[in-house]
Amino acid sequence: MLLLALVVMLLQLGRGSCTLPFYNGFYYDHVMNDKANGNGNGNGNVQFNGAKLVVETPDTPIFTLRGANVTLPCHYRYETKLETPRRIRVKWSKLRDDNTKDYDVLVAVGMKHRSFGDFKGRAYLRQEGKQEVSLVVNDLRLQDYGKYRCEVIDGLEDESSIVELELRGIVFPYQPPHGRYKLNFHEAKKVCEEQDAVIASFEQLFKSWEEGLDWCNAGWLQDGTVQYPITLPREPCGGRTLAPGLRSYGMRHKTLHRFDVFCFSSAPKGKVYYLTHPAKLTLEEAKQACQDDGAEIAKVGQLYVAWKLFNLDHCESGWLADGSIRYPIAFPRSNCGPLEPGIRSLGFPKKGKFGVFCYKLS
Ligand SMILES: *[C@@H]1O[C@H](CO)[C@@H](O)[C@H](O)[C@H]1NC(C)=O
Numbered sequence: 001m002l003l004l005a006l007v008v009m010l011l012q013l014g015r016g017s018c019t020l021p022f023y024n025g026f027y028y029d030h031v032m033n034d035k036a037n038g039n040g041n042g043n044g045n046v047q048f049n050g051a052k053l054v055v056e057t058p059d060t061p062i063f064t065l066r067g068a069n070v071t072l073p074c075h076y077r078y079e080t081k082l083e084t085p086r087r088i089r090v091k092w093s094k095l096r097d098d099n100t101k102d103y104d105v106l107v108a109v110g111m112k113h114r115s116f117g118d119f120k121g122r123a124y125l126r127q128e129g130k131q132e133v134s135l136v137v138n139d140l141r142l143q144d145y146g147k148y149r150c151e152v153i154d155g156l157e158d159e160s161s162i163v164e165l166e167l168r169g170i171v172f173p174y175q176p177p178h179g180r181y182k183l184n185f186h187e188a189k190k191v192c193e194e195q196d197a198v199i200a201s202f203e204q205l206f207k208s209w210e211e212g213l214d215w216c217n218a219g220w221l222q223d224g225t226v227q228y229p230i231t232l233p234r235e236p237c238g239g240r241t242l243a244p245g246l247r248s249y250g251m252r253h254k255t256l257h258r259f260d261v262f263c264f265s266s267a268p269k270g271k272v273y274y275l276t277h278p279a280k281l282t283l284e285e286a287k288q289a290c291q292d293d294g295a296e297i298a299k300v301g302q303l304y305v306a307w308k309l310f311n312l313d314h315c316e317s318g319w320l321a322d323g324s325i326r327y328p329i330a331f332p333r334s335n336c337g338p339l340e341p342g343i344r345s346l347g348f349p350k351k352g353k354f355g356v357f358c359y360k361l362s
Pocket residue numbers: 067068069138139
């Protein structure tokens with residue numbers, strides 16, 4: 001016990017006195033040296049020559065939808081007035097789920113900026129207000145959710161602050177046509193993308209659990225863990241004695257272990273509808289019928305989003321692109337499945353004729 005306390009103390013001492021800043025290849029040498037000499041306190045601000053640079057972002061997440069243009073606010077200021085203004089650089093980066101090296105999003109010096117990778121041509125700096133260095137990202141993609149670091153470097157000081165971007169949307173469990181627990185991590189990511197979705201994060205699954213998601217099959221998450229959400233504890237799902245919550249199998253082997261997956265999707269660009277058609281169709285006929293209507297057959301993620309965000313409600317089952325048969329019920333009533341709203345799934349029939357849900361870009 002005493003030993004443990006000592007170790008904890010040592011760790012804390014270590015943290016206070018010789019914190020190295022996270023390194024991103026963007027420091028000036030003398031800044032590194034100053035920090036190593038003990039000017040850094042590691043708490044997001046540094047005393048230097050009397051002036052103190054402070055970088056501020058909102059504490060609460062920014063919520064928006066896929067396809068939107070978003071501004072991630074960030075401002076900086078000096079706690080004491082500067083005698084001569086300093087030229088600053090700004091660097092925005094995105095944190096990874098697994099805490100490995102950040103992604104570069106954008107760097108800016110003066111009026112020049114450069115965006116990187118996936119953000120090329122979509123990310124800009126907004127400097128309308130005084131000492132504003134907000135990040136604008138256009139046409140948000142599903143992968144854009146997460147934590148962003150706003151970093152201001154003025155040659156003498158280097159400070160940063162984090163802001164979180166969340167997308168409104170829906171988490172849904174996915175099982176492929178060939179059955180339960182068939183996907184390794186890499187395949188899991190791929191099947192979500194095929195449903196116009198991405199593999200869900202822990203936070204997204206947790207939020208869905210808070211909203212009532214209950215699912216007794218374990219699925220992969222973005223961070224490489226395998227979990228499932230339970231709101232009504234019961235025997236086959238972790239037992240009656242465990243409190244409601246996310247049941248976790250922990251980190252699993254990404255190629256050897258196989259489970260289902262939780263996917264996440266947000267507002268689609270287009271619209272999902274049940275095709276009015278004189279006859280029931282096979283899967284091939286259904287795909288063709290959507291095309292004839294100037295659309296394409298809808299994907300599972302698109303149906304979930306239409307149900308969740310736009311209350312799509314249709315009490316006849318129809319084909320989806322993956323060969324499953326489902327229908328969305330926003331307003332439960334008799335002869336339309338269970339008493340709760342939801343996407344009813346009739347599996348992957350090998351044969352038979354049904355209606356179809358199409359997806360049309362608007
Ligand atoms: C986002 O910004 C671009 C470029 O300014 C604009 O063309 C587009 O219409 C905007 N999109 C939305 C959803 O506001």
